[in-house]
Structures are given as C-alpha cells and as structure tokens.
Amino acid sequence: MIITKVIMNHVRMRLREPFHTSFGTIQDKDIAVIEVIDEKGNSGWGESVALPDPTYTEETFKTNWHILEDYLIPLLLNREISHPDEVGVIFSPIRRNYMAKAAIEGAVWDLYAKRSDLSLSDALGGTRKSIEAGISIGIQQSKEELFKKIEGYLEEGFKRIKIKIKPGMDVEIIKAVRERFPDVPLMADANSAYTLKDTDHLRKLDEFNLLMIEQPLGADDIINHAKLQKAIKTPICLDESIQSLDDVKKAVELGSCQIINIKIGRVGGLSSARDIHQYCKENGIAVWCGGMLEAGIGRAFNIALSSLENFTLPGDTAGSARYWEEDIINPEVVVVDGLIEVPSSIGIGYEPNRETIKKYTVNQTIYSK
Numbered sequence: 001m002i003i004t005k006v007i008m009n010h011v012r013m014r015l016r017e018p019f020h021t022s023f024g025t026i027q028d029k030d031i032a033v034i035e036v037i038d039e040k041g042n043s044g045w046g047e048s049v050a051l052p053d054p055t056y057t058e059e060t061f062k063t064n065w066h067i068l069e070d071y072l073i074p075l076l077l078n079r080e081i082s083h084p085d086e087v088g089v090i091f092s093p094i095r096r097n098y099m100a101k102a103a104i105e106g107a108v109w110d111l112y113a114k115r116s117d118l119s120l121s122d123a124l125g126g127t128r129k130s131i132e133a134g135i136s137i138g139i140q141q142s143k144e145e146l147f148k149k150i151e152g153y154l155e156e157g158f159k160r161i162k163i164k165i166k167p168g169m170d171v172e173i174i175k176a177v178r179e180r181f182p183d184v185p186l187m188a189d190a191n192s193a194y195t196l197k198d199t200d201h202l203r204k205l206d207e208f209n210l211l212m213i214e215q216p217l218g219a220d221d222i223i224n225h226a227k228l229q230k231a232i233k234t235p236i237c238l239d240e241s242i243q244s245l246d247d248v249k250k251a252v253e254l255g256s257c258q259i260i261n262i263k264i265g266r267v268g269g270l271s272s273a274r275d276i277h278q279y280c281k282e283n284g285i286a287v288w289c290g291g292m293l294e295a296g297i298g299r300a301f302n303i304a305l306s307s308l309e310n311f312t313l314p315g316d317t318a319g320s321a322r323y324w325e326e327d328i329i330n331p332e333v334v335v336v337d338g339l340i341e342v343p344s345s346i347g348i349g350y351e352p353n354r355e356t357i358k359k360y361t362v363n364q365t366i367y368s369k
C-alpha cells in the first residue's frame, strides 16, 4: 500500500468534567485526528494521545503536530509499505517522539487491517472477544466525592478501580476506601510522586491488598523501582518508565516491576505494544492497557490491543461517555456489565464520524506530494 495523502484534523474536545492528576488538570483536550489515504482511496484513522502540557512525558499536542507535519508525514508519503511493522523502521531516523509516531502508525495499522479484510484485533493476533473495563478516577475534592464515584462505577459493573495517590493523600485515603469497599479490585497510581526515601511509608500500603501501585518513583528510575519492589509486598506496575521494549528488558532483568501498563502512544505504536506484550508474556509480567483520555479512535486501538492473550488485568478503557458528551466515532464505545465487546468488523471496528470530527475541528491540514 502507498499513502498518497494525509489529513490532519486539529480537534478540540471538552471533557465532561476536569480530570485532576498529581501534575495538573485537563478540561479541554487538543487531539490530532489523522486520516491516511492510500492509492486506492481507502482511509485509515489514527489519534494522537499527547496531553496539553509536557507533564506525563515530554510530548504535547503541539510537539506531536510539529513532528508529524515536519518529519513523519514527509517520511511516509508515497512509500511502498507491505506491513505496518515497517513504519517503525521508516521513522527510525527520528528520535523518540513516541506519541507522534504512534498516532500515524495506528492509522497505517487501521488501513492495513481494512485492506486485509481483518479486524484490527485479528491483525494483531488478538484472542479475546470482550475485554474487562476498569476505571481511572482523578483526584477528587473529598473522600465522600470519591466514595460516590466508586459506588457509581461499581454499580455500572466496572471490574477495577484506579485512584490517584501522592504524599499526604495516600495511606489514609486508601484505608478509607478499603474500609468502605473491602473487596473491590483496587489500585493506586502515584505518577512518580515518591522517592526511595518513602519506602517505609509506602510499605504501609501492603496491608490494603492493592492489585498494584503504579509508577511510584521517577520515570527514569528503573533501578530504584527494583530496590523498592524488594522492600514492599504490593506489586509495582510501571507506566511512564516503559517507553520501549528495551526498557521492559531492563525492568525484567532488574526486577523493577511485576506488572506493566502498556499505552500505545507512550511506546511508539501498536507494533511496539504488541512486541512488549509478547515479551511480558514470555517473562511472567502481567500487562493491562492504560488510557490517555482518548477520544473514540484512540479508544478503539486500546480495545484491539487489550484483546491480546496476556492482557489479563482490567485496563483504563471505559466507554466514550466516561469523558465525552459525544464521541467522534459510530457507534460509541459502550461498557455492558463491565465488559467491552471487541469489534469483529474490519479495521478499528468503529466508523469515524466525519460530522462530529468536523464540528470539533479547529484547523485541518492536508499533505500530499
């Protein structure tokens, strides 16, 4: 297949409510919604997941747009591609910028699956016909607010609750949640808010039977995560620390974690995510699919990835209504009894809604040589 045209839509969507984390609050999300068109006029769709500010990783919506426009699209246009795995090789001269690469590599995967008459799940080697939906709850104003949200999500059937912790908002809040919900599958995401000096304090979480503590230490701190894992019972899950298969090999070698949160954008695309999944399966590391407050196209990719065999833990992928009044796909993603059906139709299995994309597009740029 040959990509002869790329359309980038700068889409701006307002979250139903602000999402608070230890490094800031997101209310409006700028998203590059990418359409790649081949020599036969077929379209593949992708979505950049970068946040507005360089707080989760060094990438932002603006850096993504720049790298896509000035480097990745020119490298991709009019290149003969037989499999999406080649995209990573074509992009290899460009360092890092994983979310920018993943956004357009995903569109090539969607196009490839459609041309091959395959669902994206099948094209990746997926085996699950439905995936378990977990929910990530941002920092709440009060304990009562948090309890109310947890109650509501459990009533909707969500299979796992993820809450944010940081120094001064950790043991006490986890204890209170555990007292109120003794059996709920519960995990905590620290987003690198701690250091090794907090080991004794973090060990206090061991009594609450957490599924995991996600990214307690710094993103570059694979060595100290190994020291921390030896000192606490709660399984460590790495998120920001894992940006490549190489990072996974280091973490496995050192014993830095027992679980990995795979995010397609953070690791540079679906080919890399699939390879990380395989390596983790061979090395006894459980994986789940993390979220980046995606709109529907990004959500569709997460669903396809989560259909791979070793995604044994509920991920962050909830329904479209978790974040959006209206989504940019038809049908929207829905959760029924805590499960999301993996589409069997070709490609990402959801139809991008050109009307809503247009409605939320603030700028569109077309690239062709």
Ligand SMILES: O=C(O)CCC(=O)C1=CC=C[C@@H](O)[C@@H]1C(=O)O
Pocket: 021, 056, 136, 189, 191, 239, 290, 291, 292, 293, 294, 316, 317, 318
């Ligand atoms: O997309 C979702 O529903 C979960 C989002 C989420 O929890 C996160 C997204 C981006 C950065 C963090 O705030 C957090 C995470 O680290 O997983």
Ligand SMILES: [Mg+2]
Pocket: 189, 191, 214, 215, 239, 240, 261, 290
């Ligand atoms: Mg995280």
